[in-house]
Amino acid sequence: MFWRQKRSRSKRAMSMILLFLSLCIVSTAGLSYFITTDHLQAEVEQTNMSLLHEVNGKLLLVLKAIDSEAMQFLRSRDMRTFMEDDAADQQDTININNRIGDMLLSNDTIFSIDLYSYAKKRWSQTNPFQTPEPGPDYQWISAFERYKGFYQWIGTRKLSIDESGKIRHNVMTLIRSYPLTHGEGYRKGAVAFNVDERSIYNLIKNAIDPSLGYLFLADAEGTILSHADKSLIGTQTGELLWSKQMNERDEGQFRSKINGINRTIFYMKSPYTGWEIISVVSDSELSKPLVQVRNTLFGISIILLLLASGMAVVLNSWMFRPVNRVLSNVTKQLQAYGGYERKSEHMADDEFSSIEVSLSYILADSNRMYRQMRETQPVIKWRLVMDALIGARKNPGELLPSLAAIGFPLHAMQYIVMAAEFDGKSGIATPQDLHLYSYALCNVAEEIINTEYRGIAIEARDGMVVIVLSFDDGDGEANLLRALAVSELIKSYVEEQFKQTISIGLGRMTQDLGALQHSYHDAMSALSYKMILGGNTIISSEDIREPASGEFMRLLGMADGIVDSLRLTDSEKMTKQTDRWFGEMAGSGAAPDMIRQLVVHFMMKAAKAVGEIDPALLEEAPSHRLFDLLSQYESIHELSEYVIEQLGQYAELIEERRSNRERNDVVERMTAFIDAHYMHSDLSLNYLASEFKLSASHVSRIFKEQTERNFIDYLMDIRMRKAKELLVGTDMLIRDVSGAVGYSNVNSFVRIFKKSTGFIPGEYREREQASLREADGADDTDEADEAE
Known part of the structure; x- marks a missing residue:
C-alpha cells in the first residue's frame, strides 16, 4: 500500500514538472523572438x-x-x-x-x-x-x-x-x-x-x-x-x-x-x-x-519546442528514476564521511524531498570549498610568484600549472618583469592607504595586461608592485615594445584614476622561467634610477648606460673643492660647487647606489675636515648608518638639499669655534715660510721647528690648532696646487714638475698626485688642456654670434 501511494505521488509530481517545463519552453520560444x-x-x-x-x-x-x-x-x-x-x-x-x-x-x-x-x-x-x-x-x-x-x-x-x-x-x-x-x-x-x-x-x-x-x-x-x-x-x-x-x-x-x-x-x-x-x-x-x-x-x-515536447513524452517513464538513484548514491557518500545525517522523516517522505535535501548538502559543501579557495588564493599567488622571483622555483613544469590552477595562466614563450612604485610615498596619509593603493594597482595591472596578453601582479613591499608579463611568441624586440606600451597604459591609468604617479622599471626579456630572478633584479635596478630621472617615468634596463671605469674616483675628486670651501666657511661658493657636483653625477649616468656611495665618502671627508678643526665637532656628524639614511631620499634633488643643509651646519660650527680663538702670529709666519720654501725637498716639521727655535711637538700642536690641519697635509696641498698649475700652464716634463714642487723621487710624486686628484699627471694635463680648448672654442662661437 505504501509503495503504491509513493508511486502515485511520484507520477503527480512528474506531471507537474512536465507541465512546468512545457510552460518554460513556450515562454522561452516566445521571448526569444523579441x-x-x-x-x-x-x-x-x-x-x-x-x-x-x-x-x-x-x-x-x-x-x-x-x-x-x-x-x-x-x-x-x-x-x-x-x-x-x-x-x-x-x-x-x-x-x-x-x-x-x-x-x-x-x-x-x-x-x-x-x-x-x-x-x-x-x-x-x-x-x-x-x-x-x-x-x-x-x-x-x-x-x-x-x-x-x-x-x-x-x-x-x-x-x-x-x-x-x-x-x-x-x-x-x-x-x-x-x-x-x-x-x-x-x-x-x-x-x-x-x-x-x-x-x-x-x-x-x-x-x-x-x-x-x-x-x-x-x-x-x-x-x-x-x-x-x-x-x-x-x-x-x-x-x-x-x-x-x-x-x-x-x-x-x-x-x-x-x-x-x-x-x-x-x-x-x-x-x-x-x-x-x-x-x-x-x-x-x-x-x-x-x-x-x-x-x-x-x-x-x-x-526545438516540438522536439522537446516529444522527447518529454517518450522519456517520462524512465527519466526520474536514474536521477533519483544518482542523488541517493551521493547522499550515501555524504553520510559515510559523517558530513550530514538524513532524518527519518525524510526517509519516509517522497523521493523529491530526499532529492531536495541531498542537493542542499552538495551546494553547501561547494560554497564552503569555494570560500576557502578564494580566501587562500592571494597568499598562494604571492608565494608562487615570489619563489619564482628569488629563484626558489625554476621548473616551469611545476610553476605554470600551479598558477593556472588558481586562475592565473601564463604563456610559456617569453617573460619580462616590471617593478612599479608609487612616487612620493611620504605624502600618502597612512601605511593602510599605501597598501590599498598597491592592492588596487595589482588589480589594474592584471586587468590591463590580460586584455591582450597574460600576466600576474603582486605587492612586493609597501608601495611596490611586481608584475610578470608573459608572451606566446619569441619576438623579443616586439615583446619589449609591447611591455613598454603596457607600462605606459598602467602609468596613465594610475595618474588619471588614482591621482597619484608611479615609476616603472623594466627588466630584460627572458625565455627561461628559471632566469626570471635576473629580470626581476634588472627591473629593480632600473627603478632605482628614478632618483636621477625623477618620478612618473618608465625606465628600461636596456636604456641604462654604465659609467666609465675610473668615474668614481673622478667624481670623488671633484668634491675636494667643496671641502676646501667648507674649511673657509664660504657658504655661497660651497652651495654652488655642491649643485654643480650633483649635476655632474646625474649627467654621468652613475647608478643611484654609486651616487649614494660617493655622498657617503664625501660626508666622511667633510667630517674629517671638521674633526681637524675641533674633534668635539664630530659629535654633530651623522650616525655611522649614513648609507641607510641617504636611501630614504627618492630624488637626487632631495639628496642634494640634505648635503647642502648638513654642510651649512658644519660651516656654522666652524665659524663659532674660530670666533673663540685668537690668531697666532707665529703660525702665520710659519705658513708664509712654507709658501716660500715648499720646493725644497728637505722641508719637514723638524726643519720648521729648528727655523723658529721651537720644539717639533709644539709646532705640530699650534700649527694644527690654528690652521685646522696638520703640517704634512698643508705642505702636500700647496705642492699639489703648484703641480697642477705647472702641468696645465707649461710644457715641463713630469720629472721636472716633480722637482719643481719639492719631490726628488718622481714615482712618489706620481703616486701622491693620483691619490690626490684621481689621475696620473699626464692624464690630468690632457684632460684640463682639452677642457680649456673646448672653453676657448665656445667663447669664440659666442663672440661670433654677438658680432653677427
Missing part, C-alpha cells in the same frame, strides 16, 4: 569594435617598429658624432646619410628622416630640397625642445618635395629625443621619422567593406589625419562624426544621421599615439544579416 534582435545587434557592434582593435593592433605594430628603428638609430656611433662632436667632418656626414638611405630603402613606410642637434645647432641635409636653415615645415624643432616627454607623434602635416615648395606630401611624424633617456635640461638633439600617410591609410583601408562604410584617422581635437579623400586631411570632422564622449571614453559608438542616412560611428583611441580610429557604418547594411539570423533562430525555436 530579444534575439537586440542580442545580435550587440554582437554585431562588438564585432565592429573588435575590428577596430585589430586595426589598432596592426597600426601599433607598424608604428612601434618605426619607433624601434628610431631608438636603434639614436644609439649608433654616427648619431653621437652628429649630435655632440665638434669635429664632425664630411665623411661623418656621408656615413650618417648613407645609413639614413639604407633605412629608407628597407622600409617604404618611412618617407624621410630629419636630424637636428640642439647642442651644436646642426641639422641634416638628407632632403635635396631642404633650405640651408629649417623652414616652416620644421617648426617641430623649436616645439620639441621644450617638450617634457622622450618621444612625440605629430599628426599629418605637409612636406615640400620640390624647390618651389608647391608640391607637398602628407606625412605623420615620430620625434625621438637624443639621448633616449635624460634628465630635464640634458636634451642634446632630436630625430624625426616622417611616415608616408598613404602607406598608413593603405594599411587600414581594407579593414572594412566599402559597401558597408568607411574608416579614417583623427587626432584628439577631431582633425582628420588619414582618409580616402586626401582633400579632407587637416579639416575638422564636424559634429555629425564627433561626439563629446570621444574625449571622455577611450572607445565606444554612437549613432548619427549623415546625408539623410542613419549611420553608426565606432571609435577607439590608440593609447600609444592618442589618435582616434573612426569607422562609419550604415545602419541599414548593418541590420540585414541581423534580420536573417533572427528569423532563422525563431524557426529553430519552433522546431
Whole structure:
C-alpha cells in the first residue's frame, strides 16, 4: 500500500514538472523572438569594435617598429658624432646619410628622416630640397625642445618635395629625443621619422567593406589625419562624426544621421599615439544579416519546442528514476564521511524531498570549498610568484600549472618583469592607504595586461608592485615594445584614476622561467634610477648606460673643492660647487647606489675636515648608518638639499669655534715660510721647528690648532696646487714638475698626485688642456654670434 501511494505521488509530481517545463519552453520560444534582435545587434557592434582593435593592433605594430628603428638609430656611433662632436667632418656626414638611405630603402613606410642637434645647432641635409636653415615645415624643432616627454607623434602635416615648395606630401611624424633617456635640461638633439600617410591609410583601408562604410584617422581635437579623400586631411570632422564622449571614453559608438542616412560611428583611441580610429557604418547594411539570423533562430525555436515536447513524452517513464538513484548514491557518500545525517522523516517522505535535501548538502559543501579557495588564493599567488622571483622555483613544469590552477595562466614563450612604485610615498596619509593603493594597482595591472596578453601582479613591499608579463611568441624586440606600451597604459591609468604617479622599471626579456630572478633584479635596478630621472617615468634596463671605469674616483675628486670651501666657511661658493657636483653625477649616468656611495665618502671627508678643526665637532656628524639614511631620499634633488643643509651646519660650527680663538702670529709666519720654501725637498716639521727655535711637538700642536690641519697635509696641498698649475700652464716634463714642487723621487710624486686628484699627471694635463680648448672654442662661437 505504501509503495503504491509513493508511486502515485511520484507520477503527480512528474506531471507537474512536465507541465512546468512545457510552460518554460513556450515562454522561452516566445521571448526569444523579441530579444534575439537586440542580442545580435550587440554582437554585431562588438564585432565592429573588435575590428577596430585589430586595426589598432596592426597600426601599433607598424608604428612601434618605426619607433624601434628610431631608438636603434639614436644609439649608433654616427648619431653621437652628429649630435655632440665638434669635429664632425664630411665623411661623418656621408656615413650618417648613407645609413639614413639604407633605412629608407628597407622600409617604404618611412618617407624621410630629419636630424637636428640642439647642442651644436646642426641639422641634416638628407632632403635635396631642404633650405640651408629649417623652414616652416620644421617648426617641430623649436616645439620639441621644450617638450617634457622622450618621444612625440605629430599628426599629418605637409612636406615640400620640390624647390618651389608647391608640391607637398602628407606625412605623420615620430620625434625621438637624443639621448633616449635624460634628465630635464640634458636634451642634446632630436630625430624625426616622417611616415608616408598613404602607406598608413593603405594599411587600414581594407579593414572594412566599402559597401558597408568607411574608416579614417583623427587626432584628439577631431582633425582628420588619414582618409580616402586626401582633400579632407587637416579639416575638422564636424559634429555629425564627433561626439563629446570621444574625449571622455577611450572607445565606444554612437549613432548619427549623415546625408539623410542613419549611420553608426565606432571609435577607439590608440593609447600609444592618442589618435582616434573612426569607422562609419550604415545602419541599414548593418541590420540585414541581423534580420536573417533572427528569423532563422525563431524557426529553430519552433522546431526545438516540438522536439522537446516529444522527447518529454517518450522519456517520462524512465527519466526520474536514474536521477533519483544518482542523488541517493551521493547522499550515501555524504553520510559515510559523517558530513550530514538524513532524518527519518525524510526517509519516509517522497523521493523529491530526499532529492531536495541531498542537493542542499552538495551546494553547501561547494560554497564552503569555494570560500576557502578564494580566501587562500592571494597568499598562494604571492608565494608562487615570489619563489619564482628569488629563484626558489625554476621548473616551469611545476610553476605554470600551479598558477593556472588558481586562475592565473601564463604563456610559456617569453617573460619580462616590471617593478612599479608609487612616487612620493611620504605624502600618502597612512601605511593602510599605501597598501590599498598597491592592492588596487595589482588589480589594474592584471586587468590591463590580460586584455591582450597574460600576466600576474603582486605587492612586493609597501608601495611596490611586481608584475610578470608573459608572451606566446619569441619576438623579443616586439615583446619589449609591447611591455613598454603596457607600462605606459598602467602609468596613465594610475595618474588619471588614482591621482597619484608611479615609476616603472623594466627588466630584460627572458625565455627561461628559471632566469626570471635576473629580470626581476634588472627591473629593480632600473627603478632605482628614478632618483636621477625623477618620478612618473618608465625606465628600461636596456636604456641604462654604465659609467666609465675610473668615474668614481673622478667624481670623488671633484668634491675636494667643496671641502676646501667648507674649511673657509664660504657658504655661497660651497652651495654652488655642491649643485654643480650633483649635476655632474646625474649627467654621468652613475647608478643611484654609486651616487649614494660617493655622498657617503664625501660626508666622511667633510667630517674629517671638521674633526681637524675641533674633534668635539664630530659629535654633530651623522650616525655611522649614513648609507641607510641617504636611501630614504627618492630624488637626487632631495639628496642634494640634505648635503647642502648638513654642510651649512658644519660651516656654522666652524665659524663659532674660530670666533673663540685668537690668531697666532707665529703660525702665520710659519705658513708664509712654507709658501716660500715648499720646493725644497728637505722641508719637514723638524726643519720648521729648528727655523723658529721651537720644539717639533709644539709646532705640530699650534700649527694644527690654528690652521685646522696638520703640517704634512698643508705642505702636500700647496705642492699639489703648484703641480697642477705647472702641468696645465707649461710644457715641463713630469720629472721636472716633480722637482719643481719639492719631490726628488718622481714615482712618489706620481703616486701622491693620483691619490690626490684621481689621475696620473699626464692624464690630468690632457684632460684640463682639452677642457680649456673646448672653453676657448665656445667663447669664440659666442663672440661670433654677438658680432653677427
